[in-house]
Amino acid sequence: MRRSADADTHQDMLCAALGADAPVCPPERLGPESGAFAAAPGAVLTRPTLVGGSLYSPTNPAPTSPALDELARRAEALGLSQILVPGVRRSEDTGPLRAAGFVPVAARSECLVRLTGDVDDVLRTRIGGRRLRDLRRRYHAVSREVTWERIPLGELDGKPWARDAFVELHERQARRSHGHGSLYNAAALAALAKGGMAERTEVFVRRRGDTVVQAGLVTRSHNGQGSYFLTQAIDHDDPAARHDLSLAAVYRLYLQARHDGLGWVHLGRGDVRAKRGLGADLFVPVDHWLRAPELAAPVEEEREQALSAFAAPPIAGVPVPGPARFRRVPRFDLIDLSSNTNPFLDAESHYPELDTAELARTYLRTIAKLPGHQGADALGADHLLFTSGAVDGVMLLLAALASPGDGVCVTPPTFPLYEHFARVLRLPVTEVPLGGDELSELDTERILAARARVTILCDPGNPSGTRLDPGQVRTLLEHGRGLVVIDEAYVEFSEKPSYAGLVAEHDNLIVLRTLSKAWGLAGARCGIVLAQPGVVDALRRVQVPFGFTNASQRAVRNRLTNSRAVLASVEHIRAERDRLAGLLAEHPAVDRVFPSDTNFLLVRFRRYERAAERLRAAGILVAEVGRLVPDTCRITIGTRRQNDALLAALFDAQ
Structure with missing residues (x-):
């Protein structure tokens, strides 16, 4: 329906329907679309109007300057003062329409x-x-x-x-x-x-x-x-x-x-x-473009979100790479001869969809319904970037938002890949260890004194499993000069609030999420960055296009849309976590079980080597994190049978 030949057919249809030689009718004849003009002056709705496009087609291509000049000449010859170009996609070049004095009237989306x-x-x-x-x-x-x-x-x-x-x-x-x-x-x-x-x-x-x-x-x-x-x-x-x-x-x-x-x-x-x-x-957002005596020409609008001031200087000089620049330009109704792919095989020969805005909205609608996610409904698709797992998001943000010499602050014991990626990118790292008996207290004075470009927090913690003090986190957001990144990989297992709802309020806050844990999609490799649109734009400039496959998109959409089983499994994991924590706390081989807001337990053993040996002998794999927290291992919550096997294996590890 985007071909000029099809538009000509529709013009012939309109003339035939009106019984006229020219496509002239008032906007009120647009049927359901006439409501878009309800706020316009009364004469606009009923005035004879030259229609420069199709009223039947879902959309019309944005006319060029010569085409608009021809429309103006035709309207003058017909003695008409009003011209309508209906159904133009916002993703198209509407500069000639604005320059010719046309005013956009928001229509319903395709x-x-x-x-x-x-x-x-x-x-x-x-x-x-x-x-x-x-x-x-x-x-x-x-x-x-x-x-x-x-x-x-x-x-x-x-x-x-x-x-x-x-x-x-x-x-x-x-x-x-x-x-x-x-x-x-x-x-x-x-x-x-x-x-x-x-x-x-x-x-x-x-x-x-x-x-x-x-x-x-x-x-x-x-x-x-x-x-x-x-x-x-x-x-x-x-x-x-x-x-x-x-x-x-x-x-x-x-x-x-x-x-x-x-x-x-x-x-x-x-x-x-x-x-x-x-x-x-x-x-696909659509506008009708109208030129009428009562309507003033619109002011040119900013088409792109301003890049964040936190973007590293080189990022400001490069565009979003390759076809990702055109992710919002619909391609379904084009003959695509631009991608050098094989047209004779199945759908897998096509590149993945780049327009993931609707999937982003689905994710945001879903989490906004979860407890502790107040404010998430204020976020839009421009606040979200899909990545290949949350760890990919860490790499992207360090590459896009930090320059050589900019510091990165981490709070051990924490997820080791934060420091790993920072050092790979030659960024100096400052460690400010967590304090308190539960490894949940931030030394905010030392963190602020580090004056880091990026401070990365893990909340709930990994491997600690505990939550940070929200007052201390807010102190960093309000008084720090750099970005605060909060990795919420395990937040769905916690009964305490997420920071996602604060993203719209703080330009220096980035929240990382994943669908690998609670949502059970580790194989789909789907991470999520929530941040101000200008930050998301900076990250997109260093992201490899087409990394989020169609198969992964389908899996994510299915899981988000049918989330009852996920939420039920989270409750089951919480219950099994509490049961296992209670039994381990009474076990003679266990020195301490740390409190947990995650789907794992950090356990300190009295005789760590003996306990680790017994688990290996029983064919049970746990995360040995003794290098981060001495004499501990991190135990993922499994099924009741798996957890009982763990307890049995530890029986002789006293």
Whole structure:
């Protein structure tokens, strides 16, 4: 639908629908889209307007300066003072529109369902098992009562009953919704049938007996990879409507597209939340551009988020590498001959999706519902970067935000890779050990005195398992000159709050998360950086593109959407942790069990070497962290049977 030939067909359709030689109509004829102009002066909505684009197409390419000059000349010849360019994606170059005096009017987003596998498997990862079962129930209920037919547009004249029913249902729907006639009338259908899209377009109808109760239009994309769900109209007086014919039609179109080997279904423009509930996972913001006497030309807006002041000087001089720069530019409806991949093999021959904004929103919506995550709902997709595990996030932030000579502060005992990566990057490291009996107290004076560019905290601690004092953490955030990085790899196991909700308030706070631990996706290698957008931009400039594979994205989406089992397992781990901690504390071989807000226990043995030997002899692997905390090992919480085997192996280690 992005080809100029298709746009010409749509212009012919509009002229035919209006019974005019020129595409002129007031914005109120836009149907559901007319609501976008509700705040405009009254005359704008009803004034005759030259339409410089398609009212049928999901979007129109942004016109060039010569095209806009031609539109202006045509409007002058027609005596029109108002010009509309509908449905332009925000990701396109809209500079010529602004320069020509057009004003953007926010429209509803394009909504796309990407079919990456079996339809039910895809929907289960997007909308969850319960909603999928409801959708299938509605589909089967409708299918028992009404038939389904697909009619190629070129054959519609041979089935006048289908054409007449399509026109009548759309006319009734238009009158009901916005009081104007339908732009999908018989003349528009005839014009569509004469254009180059005819061979790619089908009418679908549902009938109860001889009565058509639903009719719609679907066309295949010019690149042959997907289909556009252009329109549908329903007889709301028919009993089948109670089963929601619209939902049933959408599900049937998914099945049809998958059967035909297509990779996506375009649901048109609509409410993002509603379309998300139908499985849409790509949303493209769209504006209508209007030039009218009452509207002042807009001020040029900043298109890119300003880079963080914490970015290392070299980072400011380099762009986001390669194709990642265009991650927000939709490519589904293009013929892609830019990537040098093999077109004759399966989907794995394509590079991974770079636009992960919807997955980021899914993650943020999910954690915002968890206890202790107040404020996380204030974060948007621009606050989040997916990485190849949280440790990859550490490497990225040190490379992007620190220069040679900048100091890094760590608080041992802690995760050793922080110091490792810092030294690999030739960054001097200052160690300020944790204090207190539970290894949970920060020496804030020494940390602040170190004047480090980056201070990395692990909370809950690894290997200690304990939480830091939040007051001391806030002291570092408010009084430090550098960045404070908090690794929350284990925070889901803690009943104390996360720092994710503070990211929007502090430009020097970075929170690292992972889906390897509580979410059980260690094999998917998915880490998450939460930070101010300018920091995320800096990290993106040193990140290797395409590191987050499609398989990993699917696994993450599935786990986030169907999170009940995860949350139940976390509760199970907490209960088993407390049971094992109690039994170990009473064991004669154990000197101390540290309190834990994680899925592991730090245990100090009376005779460490003997205990370690007994565990090795029993084929039990634990993390020997005696070099960090003397005479200790870190024990991951396993199943009850595994934990009981550990206890049995320690019996003779007294």
